[in-house]
Amino acid sequence: MPSRTVTVGSRTGLHARPAALFVAAAGSAPLPVKINVAGRKPVPANSMLSVLSLGAKCGTEVTITAEGDGADVVLDDLAALLARDLDAEEGGSDG
Amino acid sequence: MAEGLGALLDPAAIRLAETAADREAAIRRCGEVLVSVGAVQPAYVDAMLEREKSVSTYVGEGVAIPHGTLAGKETVLRDALAVLRFPAGVDWGGDRPVRVCVAIAARGDGHVEVLGELAQILLDPDRAAALRAATDQDTVYDLLTPIEETA
DSSP states (O other): OOEEEEEOOOTTOSSHHHHHHHHHHHHHSSSOEEEEETTSOOEETTOHHHHHHTOOOTTOEEEEEEOSTTHHHHHHHHHHHHHSOGGGGSTTTOO | OTHHHHHTEEEEEEEOSOOOSSHHHHHHHHHHHHHHTTSBOTHHHHHHHHHHHHSOOEEETTEEOOBOOGGGGGGBOSOEEEEEEEEEEEOOSSSSOEEEEEEEEOSSSHHHHHHHHHHHHHTSHHHHHHHHHOOSHHHHHHHHSOOOOOO
16 A cells, blocks of 8 residues: 655644644545554544544654555655644744 | 643643633633643733634544644743533534633643543543533543553
8 A cells, every 4th residue: 555654844743733734634635544653553644633643743753545546646745744844834923 | 641641630720610602712711721720821822812713723522622832832831731611512613512622731742642642532432422521520530541451
């Protein structure tokens, strides 16, 4: 199954705003996407609670998987999103 | 893992019979409780409202997790949680009204693990329902500090 392993780039980790953006992107993908951290079972990437339950911090490696037509494109996009510091892009007041 | 949530939760920060007209009022109440237990300076409340404008902190299961922006971290005095229950529900724009707010004050990234623990609790529908229905502090405490399996 196609997969990408990527290091979480958001400085506060994969929760709150970065998690919300990722979950929304995964939810709008044409394929079901799963995400996991090493040693834990994959969970649906379109569920906020599931993604939060990973407890992934900045620098944590996560793996996303998807299967079907276009899986590679979907995974590339989501991997790029995970690698970015999504906290840095917030309304100008943070940083 | 068991020490995480419970260690951050002052009994005085568990409020089980709150009311709020709307989301902003609910967040202000959450912030006031964090201020009252000495976890944050009053300015943190504005950071919580700012965060909520940027992205909803609704996580599902009738639970929201209000917390400040990165810029608000300077007004955090110590890492802490507050649990506020709104029995009548507060419209949060999600799939159902919010009945429980778990407000978070955090300086570093330790709260990511805390959130992970909380999410695992809420992924269990029975425990999530019990949290929404909790009417005494001990129940909240027990739900948030699950006893490790000894088997």
